[in-house]
Amino acid sequence: MVLPVLVPARPRLGCMTLEAAADGSALGNPGPAGWGWYVDADRWASGGWERGTNNMGELTAVLDLLQQTGDLEEDLLVYCDSQYAIKSITQWMPGWKHKGWRKGDGKPVANVEIMKALDAAMRPNVRFQWVKGHAGHGLNEEADRLANAAAQAYAAGREPEAGPGFAGASPGGSEHAFEVTTRQPEADLFSLSEEVSDEDQVVALERSLLSDELRADPADVAGLLHPSWQEVGRSGRLRTREQLLAEIAPLAEPVELEVVDTQRLGPDLVLVLWRGSGDGGSTLRSSLWQRTGQQWRQRFHQATPEG
Structure with a gap:
C-alpha cells in the first residue's frame, strides 16, 4: 500500500511528472553502506562508502537524484521508504536552519553536511511519497537492489557500479560536495519524531537480524x-x-516482529520483548542489547514457543 506524504510542493497543471525511487542500505548499520536511485533501465545511479549508516544512504540517494535532475523542467516525484529522509527534508529542515543546524534540544543535526547539500538542491517542483519497503513497489524494489548491491560491493572491497546517471547530467557516483562522517549508529525508523531513542535503535537492529x-x-x-x-x-x-x-x-519463511515491551535496564542495556510470527506459529522472544562504545550489540537471546 502506498501512503501519501503531504509536502509543500504541488503538481503543476499541464506539466509531466517524472517518477523515481531512492533508497539506502547499510550492512551492520554502521557498516559497508550504499545508496541508489532508479527511474528506468537507462536512468539510475548508485554509490556508497566503506562505512556508513542506512540514513546516510537514504539521504544521499535523494541528494544525488536531485543534483542530477537539477535542470529538469518536469515535476519530480520521489518515492522513499524512509520517513526519516522525507521528514528531514520536508518538515524538520526549516527549523534546523533557523537554529543554526541544531535540533530542539540544542544538539547538532546528524548528517548535517548532507542536510545542507539537500537544502541547496531542493526545488519547488519536487514532491515525496512514502512507500512501504519490500512490498512489491517496482521502483522502490529497484532502488533497494541498487543500494544493497553497492553496500555488498564495499563489503567485498570493490567499487560498486555507478550507473548511467541522468541524461545530460554529471555522471553519478559517490563523490559529493560534503565530507561524510559517522558519529553513531542510526536506525531506519518509521517514526514521526525528530528524536531517535536508544530503544528505537535497538528495535531497528533487532528487525535487521531477520532480514x-x-x-x-x-x-x-x-x-x-x-x-x-x-x-x-x-x-x-x-x-x-x-x-x-x-x-x-x-x-525459510518471513517472520513478523511485534514489539511487546522494551525496558532500559541500565545506561547501556536495553531488553526487548517481542513476538515473532510466521507460518510455523508464534514465538515469544527476549533479547538483551548492550552498548559498547557507540555500537549496540545483542548480548543474549531467548525464544519460547507459544501454544
Whole structure:
C-alpha cells in the first residue's frame, strides 16, 4: 500500500511528472553502506562508502537524484521508504536552519553536511511519497537492489557500479560536495519524531537480524553480536556465537516482529520483548542489547514457543 506524504510542493497543471525511487542500505548499520536511485533501465545511479549508516544512504540517494535532475523542467516525484529522509527534508529542515543546524534540544543535526547539500538542491517542483519497503513497489524494489548491491560491493572491497546517471547530467557516483562522517549508529525508523531513542535503535537492529540481506553474510551478523553472545532457542538448546555464525542463513519463511515491551535496564542495556510470527506459529522472544562504545550489540537471546 502506498501512503501519501503531504509536502509543500504541488503538481503543476499541464506539466509531466517524472517518477523515481531512492533508497539506502547499510550492512551492520554502521557498516559497508550504499545508496541508489532508479527511474528506468537507462536512468539510475548508485554509490556508497566503506562505512556508513542506512540514513546516510537514504539521504544521499535523494541528494544525488536531485543534483542530477537539477535542470529538469518536469515535476519530480520521489518515492522513499524512509520517513526519516522525507521528514528531514520536508518538515524538520526549516527549523534546523533557523537554529543554526541544531535540533530542539540544542544538539547538532546528524548528517548535517548532507542536510545542507539537500537544502541547496531542493526545488519547488519536487514532491515525496512514502512507500512501504519490500512490498512489491517496482521502483522502490529497484532502488533497494541498487543500494544493497553497492553496500555488498564495499563489503567485498570493490567499487560498486555507478550507473548511467541522468541524461545530460554529471555522471553519478559517490563523490559529493560534503565530507561524510559517522558519529553513531542510526536506525531506519518509521517514526514521526525528530528524536531517535536508544530503544528505537535497538528495535531497528533487532528487525535487521531477520532480514535476508543481513543473514546472508555471517560477517555482517557478527558485527551485531557481542563477543560473549549466547542463545537459548525454541528447543531449549544453548547456542554460542560461534555456533550461530556457522549456521546462520536467510530464514525459510518471513517472520513478523511485534514489539511487546522494551525496558532500559541500565545506561547501556536495553531488553526487548517481542513476538515473532510466521507460518510455523508464534514465538515469544527476549533479547538483551548492550552498548559498547557507540555500537549496540545483542548480548543474549531467548525464544519460547507459544501454544
